[in-house]
Amino acid sequence: MKNKISFILCFVFISMSTFAQQTIDGSFDFQFASNKKYSIYIPSGYDENVPHQLMLGLHPLNVVRWNSQSWRDTLINFAEINDLLLVCPDGGPDGRIDDAIDTSFTSALLDSVSLWYNIDEDEKYIMGFSWGGKTTYSYGLRRTKEFAGFMPIGAAVNGLSEVANIIGNAKDENFYLVHGSQDAAAVRFTELLNGLNDNEACVDSRLLSGIGHTIDFPNRDDVLTKAFNFLKNNNCNSTSTDDLLTNANIKIIPNPNAGEFMIEGFDKLKFNQISMYNLQGKQVAFKMNGNKISLDIETPGLYFLVGFKNDSTKLIQKILINK
Structure with missing residues (x-):
């Protein structure tokens, strides 16, 4: 007191x-x-x-x-x-x-x-x-x-x-x-x-x-x-329609992979930007054609696919690269 x-x-x-x-x-x-x-x-x-x-x-x-x-x-x-x-x-x-x-x-x-x-x-x-x-x-x-x-x-x-x-x-x-x-x-x-x-x-x-x-x-x-x-x-x-779409069941096929994969359900998400990161948080270069992605990397390991919409992170998927 x-x-x-x-x-x-x-x-x-x-x-x-x-x-x-x-x-x-x-x-x-x-x-x-x-x-x-x-x-x-x-x-x-x-x-x-x-x-x-x-x-x-x-x-x-x-x-x-x-x-x-x-x-x-x-x-x-x-x-x-x-x-x-x-x-x-x-x-x-x-x-x-x-x-x-x-x-x-x-x-x-x-x-x-x-x-x-x-x-x-x-x-x-x-x-x-x-x-x-x-x-x-x-x-x-x-x-x-x-x-x-x-x-x-x-x-x-x-x-x-x-x-x-x-x-x-x-x-x-x-x-x-x-x-x-x-x-x-x-x-x-x-x-x-x-x-x-x-x-x-x-x-x-x-x-x-x-x-x-x-x-x-x-x-x-x-x-x-x-x-x-x-x-x-x-x-x-x-829950808004937008939230339902961004939390849809997204699949990386195949996962693990050798640096090439497909994002199943990608067409529903309408992202402004997609980035790839390694475990150290550094961006990794990639090529994209439709819903297919190919990475030009030599180091196998765990990577992250990050989808952005209106400057917000809407999706993070773990991807295991085996070479």
Whole structure:
């Protein structure tokens, strides 16, 4: 109780002194830690008489660059464009935003923000990059009733191993994955995308060609805004004709193959673009004639066929090349 009272008094002082600047950086004692920090951005469109949408932002693991304040500042333009009240907890001295004390602190911070501001409890979203993207899964999937949508960006995950026990909670939840094609995409992106689809989540995604593990990718605000619009507007309980087509039963024939194969069902998908990637996330050249593809490669192994529609990843198929 003492911590909570100190927390509220601290916030009242800080908010009175900084509200005009629309940014708040504060701290309070929580559990055994002193001065647990947080950063908030209040968009110019905030009206205390109208319930407002909220985005929880979880920062990456790199104490040299990242903390709650630097992460909040990175996302300010995105938050302003989308009229989001942005809440960023700090991961503490070790920078790990998913430590037990940090996830408890995050929950306490969200509860308090809902008291300080007029928050629409049905429009709370969660996003994070790298370690924060990983925590978007691990924290968010344990609290699916609290969030209306999930945006992991370059999530630093080891496949499905870290969420195997909770990914079932993704059923009927909105997810938009943003990831670089050169950021261990086979493990960090494809496995999670397939796992979410297998568990009947409503998923869209953007695989950024030629991008590694970074939040500083081109047109970031546009990419993140497109992702947020999906989370906000997609009705997860209804399936559009377009979704039915893009999730049709696509077959690679034959698979495995020697570098030449056919995509059965390709004519239904109407992709804007198709790309091939190796396990390292590098694009591989290929020739296409109708629904037939031939690869000019000498190295056998696992490759990925990725179909794009309106800048979103709509299909990923694994292809084993034997020579």
